[in-house]
Amino acid sequence: MLEATALSCTRGERCLFSGLGLELRAGQCLHVAGNNGAGKTSLLRILAGLLSPTEGTVRWKGADITRAREEFGADLTFVGHLNGVKDDLSALENLRFAAALRGGDASAAAGLAALERLGLADHADVVVRHLSQGQKRRVALARLCARESAALWILDEPFNALDSGAVATLYGLIERQLAAGGMVLLTAHQSIQLPEGTRRLELTGSSPDENAADPDDATAGVSA
């Protein structure tokens, strides 16, 4: 279970959110929505442990993620704004490295199977530099199939740059992850049809005073 309490984040002078709490249990999906600059990416990076919140804590299975980074990392698959794939390696090499680093199945067969799910089997040996933006995104997302055991997916704008076929594939992957008892946390700009039961957290980017006066406001958005 992922649990965040009383999170607040200040970037520069601006308070993006404060007193934000959320809870994500097995099989649940949370859609973080909000305008540009509302703090969606900051929130996701805080929940992934890449950014420390100005205040508040994030707990995974009851343990503070800053104290149990390795256990949390082993359960997490994070796809951020940046794809995290190396331009000078082929799509397959990228996936095999990601698997080897985590001590998973780094065989070529496993990597190919993941690429095939994302429709990139023909491009497995092409150096990523020569792929299009959408294809690079697919290589990043292929990590999701390669690691179906990861309990928590944190996806920052996963639908960006994808064509309709890949959007459908990703949608299917998310549904499978939820059905298998995994958790998904994502942001999406487009009016994507997300699986039923997806909760929505609207970040308003409101001024710090308003938020401080009514700290339950953000939490209320989650349970709605």
Place this chain on the structure above:
Amino acid sequence: MSGALLAVLRRDLVLALRQRGDVLNVLMFFVVVVTMVPLGVGPEINVLRTIGAGVVWVAALLASIVSLPRLFAQDHADGALEQMLLSGQPATIIVIGKVLSHWLVTGAPITLAAIPIAVMFDLRFEPGCTLIAALALGTPALSLIGAVGAALTLGLRGGGVLVTLLVLPLTVPILIFGAGAVDATAGGLSAAPNLLLLAGLSLGSAALAPWAIATALRISLE
């Protein structure tokens, strides 16, 4: 855990092989700096023999500084660094893999390139061997200390100059003991104390630097 270390090491070596130009540039930089000195101070053989070791060490320091941006900047820009830090493997292991591969593509070739350069400066057999041994023992510390500076200045504007200012003063002991070892041999003394101190510096930074680098990387990602 050792699997993660090998994975990072292999990946960085494959990447270095695919970006051969970057690696060769550092080596060429080292060779060019060293060959400029005789052109500047004149071909007087006794002078060259005296300054040879010092020149090689200064060039090695500069070359290792020039190579530092390679270490983390690309991985930071394309998101590979955050993926590695979120992989559930200890950050120190990943850092050790990256620094080791950095040394293999900078420190090790520089050490080998110093062999013909020792001949060029007319170092005799024994001082020449001492110079190579000193480089082999001292360049790991250069990579480790440099990596701390590279991690601290990651993503900063003007980070290149800043990393030079941060790292060069810290490498002064390596320079002193490295050049001192060769001078001792040339003067008929034992180079052992200097070489042991160099090895100690490398081991000491191998013990402490990975934690500093891992922490600095986490801060830089924020």
